[in-house]
Amino acid sequence: MQFVVLLASLLGGDNVALAAGDHFSVYASTQSVADAVLQDAETAAKQISQELFGKDSQFELSRTIIYVRPGSDEDYGKSVLRSSKREANIVWLYTIDTLPEESTMRHELVHCALASRFRGKLPTFIHEGLAAKYDAGVRRRIQSQMVDKLARTKRWVALSELMKSEQFDLSDARQYATSMAFVQFLLSEGDQQKLFQFGVSGNTSRNWTSALADAYDIPSINNLEQRFHRWTRQHLIAARPNR
Ligand SMILES: [Zn+2]
Secondary structure (H helix, E strand, O other): OHHHHHHHHHOOOOOOEEEEOOOEEEEEOOHHHHHHHHHHHHHHHHHHHHHHHOOOOOOOOOOEEEEEEEOOOOOEEEEEOOOOOOOOEEEEEEEOOOOHHHOOHHHHHHHHHHHHHHOOOOOHHHHHHHHHHHOOHHHHHHHHHHHHHHHHHOOOOOHHHHHHOOOOOOOOHHHHHHHHHHHHHHHHHOOHHHHHHHHHHHHHHOOHHHHHHHHHOOOOHHHHHHHHHHHHHHHHHOOOOOO
16 A cells, blocks of 8 residues: 555656556556557557567567656656566656657667667667657757767767766766767668677677677777768768758
8 A cells, every 4th residue: 555655646646547568567647648658658669679670570578667757847768677687677757748759758668679689788879879769859859959069079979988888877968969870870881780789799798899890890999980970970960951
């Protein structure tokens, strides 16, 4: 009983409603919100999984628990992900009443899908770089402006630092924007499969130089950095009109 009261207050109401589906358990303060989020999550997760792993890939998602607290003045999501030690993904969604396609849920579901498959072996920059593609609304606009600014000023985060980072600082937009651009660059050099191979190999061996040579035939981190900067100048500035 105590737990239910505590959970209800965390969800911003007096009650706890649960909607459970094949892959998700959604807790919210009203049944209609829980049902709606469950339906949206099941559909979005299948679509995201196909986009990440290919149309013919088997859909797999570890049990994912979503707590929804609507009515916050900020659209914000946070995930505690499946790993070698944890069986389930847990997602908190603090959300304003946005359209489902504008909510941060899709961003968080990318993390859940990647964690279900790679169990903590994929580095943070690949997680965030791929999840950023699913950002919408205000978050998308802020990201795009930052990418544009960094491409012009060349003030990207150093890739050697970025690849090592395990936890990003939520207030550091440069880390997110650099990840987004870097993943886009890597996807211009090879397919998704190669990106995952590179990420898992570098992250588990901690030897990014050899992972880079194996996956992309790029001889050094310095060389990678030069190519990345050149690519961003060609593709991320030219593609946008001057402001
Ligand atoms: Zn994220």
